[in-house]
Amino acid sequence: MILWIILGLLVLFGIALVVLWRKNSYKTDYYNLFIIGILWFAIGLPMGNNLLWMLGLVFMFAGLAHKKEWKENRRTWKKLSDKERKTRIVITIILGILVLVGLVLFLLPMLTRH
Numbered sequence: 174m175i176l177w178i179i180l181g182l183l184v185l186f187g188i189a190l191v192v193l194w195r196k197n198s199y200k201t202d203y204y205n206l207f208i209i210g211i212l213w214f215a216i217g218l219p220m221g222n223n224l225l226w227m228l229g230l231v232f233m234f235a236g237l238a239h240k241k242e243w244k245e246n247r248r249t250w251k252k253l254s255d256k257e258r259k260t261r262i263v264i265t266i267i268l269g270i271l272v273l274v275g276l277v278l279f280l281l282p283m284l285t286r287h
Contacts, residue, residue, distance in 0.1 A: 176278060183271055204243040207236025 210232030217225025236243075250258070 179278065180275075183275065187268075187271065200246045201239075202246050202248060203236045203239035204247055205236075206232050207240075207243075210234070210236055 210229045212229070214226045214229030214233060217223070217227075217229055253261070
């Protein structure tokens with residue numbers, strides 16, 4: 174029960190970060206959408222997670238459908254302002270910590286069985 178509460182709070186925190194980050198409403202970076210689709214498909218298929226690999230396919234096809242716009246909307250590290258770079262570094266660190274916590278919570282029951 175507590176695990177689900179923690180997981181729910183982490184998901185809500187992640188959604189809040191995305192909403193705050195999207196406040197600037199940049200154009201969609203279809204190249205990144207394509208890469209996310211490949212990763213989700215590659216992770217979801219061997220794990221047997223149908224939702225993950227199906228969403229991966231949707232993102233891949235959406236990215237491929239807009240392949241002409243890949244260079245147009247691509248925001249490289251050099252194009253970012255100092256504030257945007259710092260924000261992305263903070264978000265990356267927070268997401269890394271969340272992934273680590275999720276991995277520990279996932280593996281903890283397996284480690285305590287013995």
